[in-house]
Amino acid sequence: MTALSKARPGQVVAWTLLFLGGVVMVTPILFMFSTSLKDSSQVFDLRLVPAEPTLDNYRTILEDGRFLRWFLNSLFIAVLATVSNVFFDGLVGYTLAKFRFPGRRLVFLAILSTLMIPTEMLVIPWYLMASRFGWLDSYWGIVFPGLMTAFGTFLMRQFFETVPDDFLEAARIDGLNEFTIWWKVAMPLVTPALSALAIFTFLGNWTAFIWPLIVSTRAEMFTLPVGLSSFSVEQSVAWEMIMTGAAIATLPTLLVFLVLQRFIVRGVMLAGLKG
Amino acid sequence: MATIALEKLVKRYGPTTIVQGIDLTVAEGEFVVLVGPSGCGKSTTLRMIAGLEDVSDGLIRIDGRVVNQVEPKGRNIAMVFQNYAIYPHVTVAENIGFGLYTSTLPKAEKQARIQEVARSLGLEALLDRRPAQLSGGQRQRVAIGRAMVRNPSAFLFDEPLSNLDAQLRGQMRIEIKRLHQKLGATSVFVTHDQVEAMTMADRIVVMREGRILQIGAPMELYERPIDVFTARFIGSPTMNLLPGALASRDGADGVALEDGGAFVRPPIALTGGGGGTNVLLGVRPHDLVLTGSPDAGAFTLSGTVAVVETLGTETLVHVDIGRRSVIGLAPGRAVPVPGQRVTLAADPAALHLFDAATERAFPRPLLQQP
Numbered sequence: 001m002t003a004l005s006k007a008r009p010g011q012v013v014a015w016t017l018l019f020l021g022g023v024v025m026v027t028p029i030l031f032m033f034s035t036s037l038k039d040s041s042q043v044f045d046l047r048l049v050p051a052e053p054t055l056d057n058y059r060t061i062l063e064d065g066r067f068l069r070w071f072l073n074s075l076f077i078a079v080l081a082t083v084s085n086v087f088f089d090g091l092v093g094y095t096l097a098k099f100r101f102p103g104r105r106l107v108f109l110a111i112l113s114t115l116m117i118p119t120e121m122l123v124i125p126w127y128l129m130a131s132r133f134g135w136l137d138s139y140w141g142i143v144f145p146g147l148m149t150a151f152g153t154f155l156m157r158q159f160f161e162t163v164p165d166d167f168l169e170a171a172r173i174d175g176l177n178e179f180t181i182w183w184k185v186a187m188p189l190v191t192p193a194l195s196a197l198a199i200f201t202f203l204g205n206w207t208a209f210i211w212p213l214i215v216s217t218r219a220e221m222f223t224l225p226v227g228l229s230s231f232s233v234e235q236s237v238a239w240e241m242i243m244t245g246a247a248i249a250t251l252p253t254l255l256v257f258l259v260l261q262r263f264i265v266r267g268v269m270l271a272g273l274k275g
Numbered sequence: 276m277a278t279i280a281l282e283k284l285v286k287r288y289g290p291t292t293i294v295q296g297i298d299l300t301v302a303e304g305e306f307v308v309l310v311g312p313s314g315c316g317k318s319t320t321l322r323m324i325a326g327l328e329d330v331s332d333g334l335i336r337i338d339g340r341v342v343n344q345v346e347p348k349g350r351n352i353a354m355v356f357q358n359y360a361i362y363p364h365v366t367v368a369e370n371i372g373f374g375l376y377t378s379t380l381p382k383a384e385k386q387a388r389i390q391e392v393a394r395s396l397g398l399e400a401l402l403d404r405r406p407a408q409l410s411g412g413q414r415q416r417v418a419i420g421r422a423m424v425r426n427p428s429a430f431l432f433d434e435p436l437s438n439l440d441a442q443l444r445g446q447m448r449i450e451i452k453r454l455h456q457k458l459g460a461t462s463v464f465v466t467h468d469q470v471e472a473m474t475m476a477d478r479i480v481v482m483r484e485g486r487i488l489q490i491g492a493p494m495e496l497y498e499r500p501i502d503v504f505t506a507r508f509i510g511s512p513t514m515n516l517l518p519g520a521l522a523s524r525d526g527a528d529g530v531a532l533e534d535g536g537a538f539v540r541p542p543i544a545l546t547g548g549g550g551g552t553n554v555l556l557g558v559r560p561h562d563l564v565l566t567g568s569p570d571a572g573a574f575t576l577s578g579t580v581a582v583v584e585t586l587g588t589e590t591l592v593h594v595d596i597g598r599r600s601v602i603g604l605a606p607g608r609a610v611p612v613p614g615q616r617v618t619l620a621a622d623p624a625a626l627h628l629f630d631a632a633t634e635r636a637f638p639r640p641l642l643q644q645p
Contacts, residue, residue, distance in 0.1 A: 175348035175377030
């Protein structure tokens with residue numbers, strides 16, 4: 001009460017809006033966990049605490065081999081995309097920030113301009129490409145469009161710009177080659193940006209839906225979001241199963257968030273400030 | 276240790292020429308300081324020696340070998356940077372070890388070298404620390420350690436003390452000087468601080484607008500500056516310059532000063548022309564001493580004390596003479612008060628004379644002849 005009575009009216013409004021925003025964000029998550037603990041007969045009972053909570057849905061879904069496969073597919077793809085983005089976005093961002101070569105600005109603008117193109121416009125060319133290369137229904141097919149991103153390149157370039165040239169020149173004089181300078185000197189100096197990029201990439205790939213849905217037709221190649229959506233078929237929608245799967249799928253992201261919360265907040269701030 | 280020779284060295288950035296064809300030879304084991312104001316090309320010159328900047332024209336030789344196309348790592352030089360350039364993500368030992376990155380020495384020997392360098396710089400107890408846990412002086416020592424560990428043939432210093440506070444700068448000056456005396460390494464040191472140049476250099480190279488104005492030992496530059504710029508740049512407080520004109524009075528040639536109307540008779544004959552030539556009479560504050568009874572024949576200026584700077588060991592007095600202010604020295608513990616009328620006197624042999632138009636010095640040895 002004391003804090004509230006001391007607060008200015010503007011602050012009270014801001015807190016109220018943030019609280020309402022928080023409720024809007026958290027309620028679906030609570031309902032997801034709640035529904036996952038209900039059987040099919042209770043799905044449309046909107047009580048938050050189930051009348052007869054049950055773990056049967058979890059048992060069913062975990063005993064179904066497909067779910068584990070989808071989970072591992074998603075994990076593999078998200079990790080691969082994250083490693084690739086950190087490596088290649090870092091490499092390209094560093095090159096654009098620290099080397100002077102003809103066309104540097106043009107290359108950067110070209111990369112940036114791809115940010116303006118929505119995924120929906122790209123999926124058809126991607127599909128044609130994947131189809132011609134025989135990448136349909138393969139991990140490579142799912143992951144290839146996200147191995148590098150314009151956003152990541154932009155983020156890393158902005159950060160490498162802030163690394164003093166003296167660090168790199170000192171390493172050059174010490175005899176390190178350019179790749180080693182990047183890897184051993186420059187990359188550790190932009191760890192906050194790398195963490196932010198890794199988190200965004202992991203979460204983005206973990207939750208990716210449209211492209212994995214289009215490129216994979218066999219159930220064993222589904223990622224988790226695509227697999228979960230398959231619980232909804234024409235005849236019926238197994239909401240309790242979808243929610244149970246979603247609840248399990250949320251766990252890695254929650255874990256990532258809890259462990260790396262500090263970096264995420266910093267990363268969002270950095271991306272906002274720098275971008 | 277190596278010799279470094281620059282021959283007609285030029286650096287251009289697009290249409291702008293930063294270094295305009297300089298020639299310089301640094302002898303083996305010599306400590307040369309490049310000094311000049313910001314933008315004079317001193318750091319660019321150093322970076323060209325290091326191989327961090329391409330040479331637009333001219334040659335750089337290290338030990339006689341032309342190194343224009345040689346990568347920095349192939350030049351066997353070490354460089355200490357202005358902001359230390361020590362890596363925040365690794366320990367002091369690893370930072371020093373970076374200097375041995377390409378070395379083929381066995382690991383144990385590398386460790387021994389790191390220990391040895393750390394010992395010589397008083398960093399032994401700090402080897403496991405990160406740079407963030409070090410003071411500015413300690414960080415600078417780590418940077419020097421990384422340069423030393425490789426036993427390079429030459430050291431290059433790019434304003435390494437400019438980020439330190441005044442006291443620490445004084446300490447580090449002495450440490451670097453001591454280190455140089457111990458290692459005898461050829462060193463090129465860039466600074467814009469004339470005190471650093473004077474205290475550390477075997478020879479000073481004064482640069483301005485991409486050219487070398489004068490090269491010489493510190494006292495040579497102090498006593499015989501070649502032009503007004505060097506005269507004002509070297510020495511602290513800066514040299515007093517009083518405008519005047521060459522003139523004849525009572526059959527003697529001398530300089531008639533604009534302010535105060537004093538007539539100075541330098542103990543040389545200035546005949547043979549120049550009557551009416553505008554000149555600048557230079558006198559260093561330490562040569563211009565406040566006195567009650569000036570010696571006969573001494574150059575004197577009378578004026579009113581404006582400001583007194585008491586420095587402990589000496590007292591600097593700013594005296595208004597006509598429209599100008601000159602700085603002189605109050606001897607001993609005598610401290611004049613502002614507003615007091617005083618007379619400052621200098622030995623005419625200590626005077627400098629510059630052509631006001633060209634700003635070049637009249638040859639000083641002539642001034643000293645009776």
